[in-house]
Amino acid sequence: MSTSDALVLDDVSRRFGRRWALARLSYRLPRGRSLLLTGHNGSGKSTLLRLIATATVPTAGRLEVLGMDAVAEREQVRGQVALLSHSSFLYEDLSAHQNLVVLLRLLGREDPGGEAVALLARVGLATRGSHPVRHFSAGMRKRLAIARLLAQRPKLALLDEPFGELDPAGILEMERLVAELRESGTAVVLATHLVEQGLSLCEERLHLVEGRRVEP
Amino acid sequence: MSTYLLLSQVADAAERVGSGRIQGGWEFVWASYAVAYLSMVLYAVSLWWRRPRPAASRD
Amino acid sequence: MLSTAWILLNKDLLLEWRTRARLNALVFFALATLLLFSFALGPDSTLLARHAGGYLWLALLFASVLSLGESFRVEQENQCLDGLRLVPTDARALFLSKAVGNTLLLLFLALVLLPVMIALYGVTLSLSPLSLLGVLALGCMAISAPGTVYSAIANHARARDVLLPLLLFPLIVPALLAAVKATTLVLQGDPMGQLTSWVGLLSAFNLIYWGLGLALFPRVVED
Amino acid sequence: MEDKRRSLRLGLAVLGVVTLGVGAWMGLFWAPPDREMGDVYRIIYVHVPAMWMSLIACLVNFIASVGYLFKASWKTDSLAESTAEVGLLFGVFGLVLGMLWGKPTWGVYWDWDPRLTSMAVMLVAYMGYLALRRFIEDPEKRAVWSAVLGIIAFMDIPIVWYSVRWWRSLHQVQSTPQTVHPDMTLALRVNAFAFLFLFLAFVWSRYRIAQANRLEELALPDSLPDAAADGGLTRTT
Numbered sequence: 132m133s134t135s136d137a138l139v140l141d142d143v144s145r146r147f148g149r150r151w152a153l154a155r156l157s158y159r160l161p162r163g164r165s166l167l168l169t170g171h172n173g174s175g176k177s178t179l180l181r182l183i184a185t186a187t188v189p190t191a192g193r194l195e196v197l198g199m200d201a202v203a204e205r206e207q208v209r210g211q212v213a214l215l216s217h218s219s220f221l222y223e224d225l226s227a228h229q230n231l232v233v234l235l236r237l238l239g240r241e242d243p244g245g246e247a248v249a250l251l252a253r254v255g256l257a258t259r260g261s262h263p264v265r266h267f268s269a270g271m272r273k274r275l276a277i278a279r280l281l282a283q284r285p286k287l288a289l290l291d292e293p294f295g296e297l298d299p300a301g302i303l304e305m306e307r308l309v310a311e312l313r314e315s316g317t318a319v320v321l322a323t324h325l326v327e328q329g330l331s332l333c334e335e336r337l338h339l340v341e342g343r344r345v346e347p
Numbered sequence: 348m349s350t351y352l353l354l355s356q357v358a359d360a361a362e363r364v365g366s367g368r369i370q371g372g373w374e375f376v377w378a379s380y381a382v383a384y385l386s387m388v389l390y391a392v393s394l395w396w397r398r399p400r401p402a403a404s405r406d
Numbered sequence: 407m408l409s410t411a412w413i414l415l416n417k418d419l420l421l422e423w424r425t426r427a428r429l430n431a432l433v434f435f436a437l438a439t440l441l442l443f444s445f446a447l448g449p450d451s452t453l454l455a456r457h458a459g460g461y462l463w464l465a466l467l468f469a470s471v472l473s474l475g476e477s478f479r480v481e482q483e484n485q486c487l488d489g490l491r492l493v494p495t496d497a498r499a500l501f502l503s504k505a506v507g508n509t510l511l512l513l514f515l516a517l518v519l520l521p522v523m524i525a526l527y528g529v530t531l532s533l534s535p536l537s538l539l540g541v542l543a544l545g546c547m548a549i550s551a552p553g554t555v556y557s558a559i560a561n562h563a564r565a566r567d568v569l570l571p572l573l574l575f576p577l578i579v580p581a582l583l584a585a586v587k588a589t590t591l592v593l594q595g596d597p598m599g600q601l602t603s604w605v606g607l608l609s610a611f612n613l614i615y616w617g618l619g620l621a622l623f624p625r626v627v628e629d
Numbered sequence: 630m631e632d633k634r635r636s637l638r639l640g641l642a643v644l645g646v647v648t649l650g651v652g653a654w655m656g657l658f659w660a661p662p663d664r665e666m667g668d669v670y671r672i673i674y675v676h677v678p679a680m681w682m683s684l685i686a687c688l689v690n691f692i693a694s695v696g697y698l699f700k701a702s703w704k705t706d707s708l709a710e711s712t713a714e715v716g717l718l719f720g721v722f723g724l725v726l727g728m729l730w731g732k733p734t735w736g737v738y739w740d741w742d743p744r745l746t747s748m749a750v751m752l753v754a755y756m757g758y759l760a761l762r763r764f765i766e767d768p769e770k771r772a773v774w775s776a777v778l779g780i781i782a783f784m785d786i787p788i789v790w791y792s793v794r795w796w797r798s799l800h801q802v803q804s805t806p807q808t809v810h811p812d813m814t815l816a817l818r819v820n821a822f823a824f825l826f827l828f829l830a831f832v833w834s835r836y837r838i839a840q841a842n843r844l845e846e847l848a849l850p851d852s853l854p855d856a857a858a859d860g861g862l863t864r865t866t
Contacts, residue, residue, distance in 0.1 A: 148767065148846060186488050209494035220489025224424045233417045237410060237493050372669035372733040379726045380653065383675040386722035387827060394834045399841030552781060559774045563764040573761065573778065576754035577785050580792035587796065607792055614784060622777045625698055
């Protein structure tokens, strides 16, 4: 039944205090398809991504990610999903290389050092690997954060405003990286203001207004 | 620091009291009952003050 | 779980090394506290020597509030804690790494303070240095286990700098009593054989709170 | 339903006040003076019940905290909140009574008596508990974290008690009067039941306030037309 869908949202709601960030959202995303999330700031895009990533739990309703329950089987979901969030998840006082090595070691990889170097090269930070993150610009942090996501080799990548804070060249590069992800068989859920870029990368679209689904 | 100071005082006081029956002390008894009942009354008042108002008076 | 904890501990120690200026400040803070105690009590060296164990632990306790608070502030800066959770990382490994890291930091601090205290207060060591090390380690563990849980909680609250000591100090009163008594006995000799019961109390405290920490920490960091 | 509960609550309070009146008369005038402590011992009739209620409150708080962690429900969370506050009330004035008792018996207000000292330490711990609840806005997080805190603090009670007793072992621990007149026991029991009734009335009223606060924090004025029927007071997670 639901195993053919990458995402199943069944009447999902999420409340923060008195505010419903998501209200009774139902949606299905077939496997292998990618989803573009659009909507204004505060429309619930980030909350939805955090729910799918199991960073937070739905207040009501049921959420299935890749055929697994996002609450009961969250450990398994986390193994297959990666989130690029507004917060970079980076340690400011570690170097870019060390940040990646810690993550790769936690993931149990064979050669964390070598893999980290390769990842840094892939996102265009090869020469900055030994610099502490504290001295990075916003765009460089974004690149390192996407390297972090790539390191997790997810089946489903959740990207929250990946083009934000990037210069035009950076945006092009990010588009290339997302396209590469797609080609390698990773489904993408993309939340962005830049609808044009997003539409070229995704087949499906979900438009949110104040936590509800609206036809764009 | 002050702990040890107090301790020595206590030891002195214990010797002074000895084993005889304590005389008087009613003022402490009255004070105690007053403190106990007053605390409870004040708390009851505070509960009354915070009581849930019916929904109509809210907003 | 243990290997994850080991990786995380390495990460924390590396972070501590990269920000060693902060560590230095902590050491000087603890030293200043120790010095201030002697000013507060006047230059009566016998009094100072008699209560040296108490001052040592108070200095450590004050410093621990700073170091415990810091240990989760690092994780919050870019929501690194979320990043770790989503890897996924076992929350119990996270607790172990943080608690062990805090213990090591406090123990390091204690070992720095010890010679200063001996010089400043004119303390002599009656029992073996090894038993002193054991008491110090047990005491640091006793502060760190509940301290780690409380620091993770207080870090998300308003007024976290006030909240952590308010929560932690009453809780570790028994551990502090036991640690001070045991330290004093090690320094001044133990003719009545009381040391074992205080060490026993300290061990029981550790057992309970390391166990509780392992059991409850997953609920603290997960929603 | 609500009317019935209201009258039950009121009845409990009235029962408590009446019993307390009888208890006060028994404690102050009816019960005989103690052989050693004279009339000063009469403080026992308010001091000891207050301490008992405080301990009961800690116990209920612990049970509610454990219950919340096993199954999230606003009911156990509110119960934990109300018992912590009421327990703190009884504990604080019970402690003051202990000090008032200490002055004529020991010559000082504060004697580092193991019971009083342990109680003082625990009261500070539960003040921290209430402070934490106040400093966290998100109701779900507050509930989980304070439950963790409630468990940790409760486990500390016996440890504090033993450590303080050992610490004070150089000093003779004051014991309960050896020769207890049966009238004294009766007076103590009456007072204890009076306190228990009032304690229950307090906790119940405070619980209602807590539940109303939860409802307000989670009230959904304009969204979720269908799912909000239960007022958001049930959690599915």
